Amino acid sequence: MEFLVLQALSGLASASSLFLVAAGLSLIFGVTRIVNFAHGSLYMLGAYLAWTFVEHGPGGALGFWGGIAAAVAATALIGAVIEILLLRRIYRAPELFQLLATFGVVLIVQDLALAIWGPQDLLGPRAPGLRGPITILGQRFPLYEAFLILVGPAVLALLWLLLNRTRWGTLVRAATQDREMVGALGVDHRRLFTGVFVLGSALAGLAGALQLPREGLSLHMDLAVVTEAFVVVVVGGLGSVGGAFLAAVLIGQLHAFGILVFPKITLVLVFLVMAVVLVLRPHGLLGRPQAEARAPSGAGEPVLRPATRPVRILGTVALLCAIALPPFLGDYGRVVMIDMAILVLFAASLHFMMGPGGMASFGHAAPFGIGAYGSALALKLAGAPMEVGLAAAPFAAGLAGVAFGWFCVRLSGVYLAMLTLAFAQIAWSVAFQWVEVTGGDNGLLGVWPSDWARDRLVYLYLTLALCLGGTLLLRRAIFSPFGMALRAGRDSPLRAEAIGIPVGAVRWAAFVIAAVMAGLAGGLFAYAKGSVFPTYLSISKSVDGLVMVLLGGVRTISGPIVGAVAFTGLEEQLTRVTDLWRLVLGLAIVGLVLAFPAGLAGAAAALAERRR
Amino acid sequence: MTVLTVEALNAHYGRAHVLADVSLTVAPGEVVALLGRNGAGKSTTLKAIMGLVPPTGGRVRLDGRDLTGRAPFEIARAGIGWVPEDRRIFTDLTVAGNLEVGRRPPVAGRTVWTPDRLFAVFPALGRLKDRPAGRMSGGEQQMLTVARTLMGNPSVLLLDEPTEGLAPVVVEDLVRTIRSLASEGLGILLSEQTLPVARAVAGRAFVIETGRIRWEGSMAALMADDAARARHLAV
Ligand SMILES: Nc1ncnc2c1ncn2[C@@H]1O[C@H](COP(=O)(O)OP(=O)(O)O)[C@@H](O)[C@H]1O
Numbered sequence: 001m002e003f004l005v006l007q008a009l010s011g012l013a014s015a016s017s018l019f020l021v022a023a024g025l026s027l028i029f030g031v032t033r034i035v036n037f038a039h040g041s042l043y044m045l046g047a048y049l050a051w052t053f054v055e056h057g058p059g060g061a062l063g064f065w066g067g068i069a070a071a072v073a074a075t076a077l078i079g080a081v082i083e084i085l086l087l088r089r090i091y092r093a094p095e096l097f098q099l100l101a102t103f104g105v106v107l108i109v110q111d112l113a114l115a116i117w118g119p120q121d122l123l124g125p126r127a128p129g130l131r132g133p134i135t136i137l138g139q140r141f142p143l144y145e146a147f148l149i150l151v152g153p154a155v156l157a158l159l160w161l162l163l164n165r166t167r168w169g170t171l172v173r174a175a176t177q178d179r180e181m182v183g184a185l186g187v188d189h190r191r192l193f194t195g196v197f198v199l200g201s202a203l204a205g206l207a208g209a210l211q212l213p214r215e216g217l218s219l220h221m222d223l224a225v226v227t228e229a230f231v232v233v234v235v236g237g238l239g240s241v242g243g244a245f246l247a248a249v250l251i252g253q254l255h256a257f258g259i260l261v262f263p264k265i266t267l268v269l270v271f272l273v274m275a276v277v278l279v280l281r282p283h284g285l286l287g288r289p290q291a292e293a294r295a296p297s298g299a300g301e302p303v304l305r306p307a308t309r310p311v312r313i314l315g316t317v318a319l320l321c322a323i324a325l326p327p328f329l330g331d332y333g334r335v336v337m338i339d340m341a342i343l344v345l346f347a348a349s350l351h352f353m354m355g356p357g358g359m360a361s362f363g364h365a366a367p368f369g370i371g372a373y374g375s376a377l378a379l380k381l382a383g384a385p386m387e388v389g390l391a392a393a394p395f396a397a398g399l400a401g402v403a404f405g406w407f408c409v410r411l412s413g414v415y416l417a418m419l420t421l422a423f424a425q426i427a428w429s430v431a432f433q434w435v436e437v438t439g440g441d442n443g444l445l446g447v448w449p450s451d452w453a454r455d456r457l458v459y460l461y462l463t464l465a466l467c468l469g470g471t472l473l474l475r476r477a478i479f480s481p482f483g484m485a486l487r488a489g490r491d492s493p494l495r496a497e498a499i500g501i502p503v504g505a506v507r508w509a510a511f512v513i514a515a516v517m518a519g520l521a522g523g524l525f526a527y528a529k530g531s532v533f534p535t536y537l538s539i540s541k542s543v544d545g546l547v548m549v550l551l552g553g554v555r556t557i558s559g560p561i562v563g564a565v566a567f568t569g570l571e572e573q574l575t576r577v578t579d580l581w582r583l584v585l586g587l588a589i590v591g592l593v594l595a596f597p598a599g600l601a602g603a604a605a606a607l608a609e610r611r612r
Numbered sequence: 613m614t615v616l617t618v619e620a621l622n623a624h625y626g627r628a629h630v631l632a633d634v635s636l637t638v639a640p641g642e643v644v645a646l647l648g649r650n651g652a653g654k655s656t657t658l659k660a661i662m663g664l665v666p667p668t669g670g671r672v673r674l675d676g677r678d679l680t681g682r683a684p685f686e687i688a689r690a691g692i693g694w695v696p697e698d699r700r701i702f703t704d705l706t707v708a709g710n711l712e713v714g715r716r717p718p719v720a721g722r723t724v725w726t727p728d729r730l731f732a733v734f735p736a737l738g739r740l741k742d743r744p745a746g747r748m749s750g751g752e753q754q755m756l757t758v759a760r761t762l763m764g765n766p767s768v769l770l771l772d773e774p775t776e777g778l779a780p781v782v783v784e785d786l787v788r789t790i791r792s793l794a795s796e797g798l799g800i801l802l803s804e805q806t807l808p809v810a811r812a813v814a815g816r817a818f819v820i821e822t823g824r825i826r827w828e829g830s831m832a833a834l835m836a837d838d839a840a841r842a843r844h845l846a847v
């Protein structure tokens with residue numbers, strides 16, 4: 001009994017930090033409609049800055065708490081810079097581009113933090129005055145944890161006062177509902193947005209800084225915390241601070257007790273709860289349906305047209321080059337080309353659900369990785385050769401697509417994206433934690449092609465054939481009656497239903513098709529590398545896919561292809577010439593989004609349009 | 613003398629050309645009707661004046677000051693108040709909260725509105741001051757959206773089909789309110805699809821069809837011109 005109470009208390013302590021991060025994320029999303037991937041980076045910066053300030057400060061209580069305060073202020077300032085230099089310029093860009101830009105910031109911060117603080121984990125000092133344990137029900141409980149438990153509700157109360165008792169708060173709440181109207185009433189939205197972003201950044205910085213006495217600081221804190229914060233925000237309801245608190249407590253408890261009951265699958269548990277909540281209450285516990293984000297009035301989705309003659313000629317030339325080139329390449333060149341071909345199919349499959357399907361996925365690594373594991377497990381469990389393994393990959397991914405898709409197609413927009421992220425995280429944690437079958441972190445090795453395909457050149461042609469075939473099939477599907485129905489369902493679900501299109505079923509089918517193709521790409525990847533690891537299912541893999549599609553432009557069909565090639569090329573070259581490839585890639589992404597808010601292929605299409 | 617001058621305003625949605633050289637004027641204390649069928653371009657005209665749809669040509673001037681290309685919040689601060697057709701009440705806020713969002717500092721030479729003054733004009737709002745705006749009737753919400761815009765102390769009011777879907781008694785109230793606002797010197801541009809309300813309040817009218825002004829003149833002249841009404845308005 002006492003033990004359970006303590007467990008619940010430690011759950012509450014984690015909930016506090018989670019709440020601080022999630023509240024900021026939620027506020028920022030509510031007002032600016034930007035899903036800020038970089039929120040975790042601000043949290044990480046808060047922690048590292050606090051470490052530096054405390055380490056180099058005067059010491060003692062003043063040094064510690066002054067250091068924390070300085071870190072919060074510095075993080076808020078960094079938030080202001082990010083908002084003013086970057087986000088302010090892209091509020092009118094499509095939602096996913098904003099996401100991409102904030103991910104660029106994540107990459108930049110990762111490398112900067114690595115350069116400044118080094119790769120080793122850092123340990124902070126204990127908090128002066130809050131060092132010892134206290135006794136609760138005869139059990140010892142760290143005083144600092146008790147302090148953290150109080151921080152959550154205190155911040156909640158302050159935020160409540162700010163939002164409900166001040167003019168600024170009223171404006172924020174109004175803008176959360178309809179920012180265009182707030183602007184039309186004479187409120188300078190830029191200043192409001194900057195203010196909200198600074199507040200959110202300060203909260204993230206505070207959460208990070210308060211971790212200092214609690215756990216080691218590492219460069220993985222950013223994505224780890226932002227995923228959990230996403231879950232909290234989505235479970236609580238986007239834009240709802242109270243919901244974020246409730247959800248943070250729920251998730252905190254889930255962690256605390258999940259570890260006792262299912263020590264291996266706490267992550268699965270968290271994401272399962274999120275999936276259940278989203279299916280039962282699609283807008284989260286306390287969320288309300290978003291008045292569909294009133295985009296500044298403007299053009300809707302452009303009509304997708306079959307390739308124009310120049311594009312088709314260009315495509316054919318590129319295709320012929322791809323077919324003719326391999327014999328003249330060295331081994332390294334062939335490896336790169338295999339990767340490119342696989343990623344083209346991966347990106348094309350993601351584009352298929354995002355573009356024509358209107359379903360953005362943050363978790364497309366799931367079908368990719370499940371495909372890869374499908375191949376590897378077919379070998380490990382049944383001794384199946386590559387031919388069978390390559391069939392097992394799309395099959396396994398397709399099955400997962402059927403199951404995940406059933407949940408996902410019920411939602412739309414950011415909620416759908418979050419649910420896909422949740423499923424990908426579930427898949428990842430299964431691969432990571434079910435060591436007996438998947439080998440855990442060590443992965444599965446020895447997944448080699450059959451003898452006839454073992455030569456790199458042969459395997460390259462096999463990959464090219466399957467990936468290009470798959471990509472062309474997807475293109476075909478976009479212009480088939482099925483694709484028309486899919487786009488009709490995206491643009492106007494009600495009207496599509498009215499003319500007899502079963503919108504839900506069509507979306508579900510598209511989800512499964514995308515999964516099958518990504519699974520095939522995953523299977524090919526497994527045999528290309530000879531091994532399978534949980535990283536194939538990781539967030540960063542999903543994000544790679546998003547970057548490729550968005551880089552190329554979600555509104556054009558050649559976009560994902562251009563994006564995948566550009567992305568692999570860029571990454572490959574960068575890792576060769578510099579250690580700071582993340583920094584350069586991040587800057588490139590941010591620069592590209594600022595320069596071409598419609599993506600590379602989109603920019604080219606616009607250029608062609610103007611020429612006509 | 614005019615307070616609002618719109619010269620050859622053009623606007624596009626993507627490639628669709630929805631406003632073509634729309635010109636009109638509003639004088640202080642005058643109610644001007646912008647009449648047209650559904651889809652004619654009335655709302656777009658008001659949004660383009662407000663900067664919510666970026667004009668692709670033409671000029672918008674307030675008291676001679678060029679506002680073309682300004683951000684909506686700057687145009688609102690300059691003194692143009694916009695009342696959208698779909699009301700766009702902040703349903704999460706109370707009535708008082710909604711008014712607070714609209715509040716701007718007083719400007720010399722313009723009527724200064726306070727919640728109390730507005731409650732005198734719209735007594736129903738005063739009684740519902742602390743009620744969440746989402747839990748009000750359509751008529752009450754229409755009053756609130758007008759009151760909220762007045763809190764910005766505008767010199768010109770753009771009213772987009774304010775009487776649509778309201779009960780006849782409520783419409784009568786609104787007609788009285790529009791008259792009394794104009795009598796205090798506010799210039800009002802009122803968009804309507806049908807004649808009854810426009811006829812009751814407006815002195816002049818502009819008739820718009822497929823994004824062009826097809827007819828302009830006094831309200832009385834429009835009422836006398838059966839052919840014009842039949843061509844551009846009759847359903
Ligand atoms: N956001 C929009 N995107 C594209 N077209 C629009 C949009 N809003 C209005 N339109 C089109 O512009 C034209 C004028 O619309 P609107 O100004 O709303 O007319 P009214 O208010 O007179 O009914 C119509 O043909 C309408 O279909």
Ligand SMILES: [Mg+2]
Nearest residue numbers: 654655656697
């Ligand atoms: Mg209209």
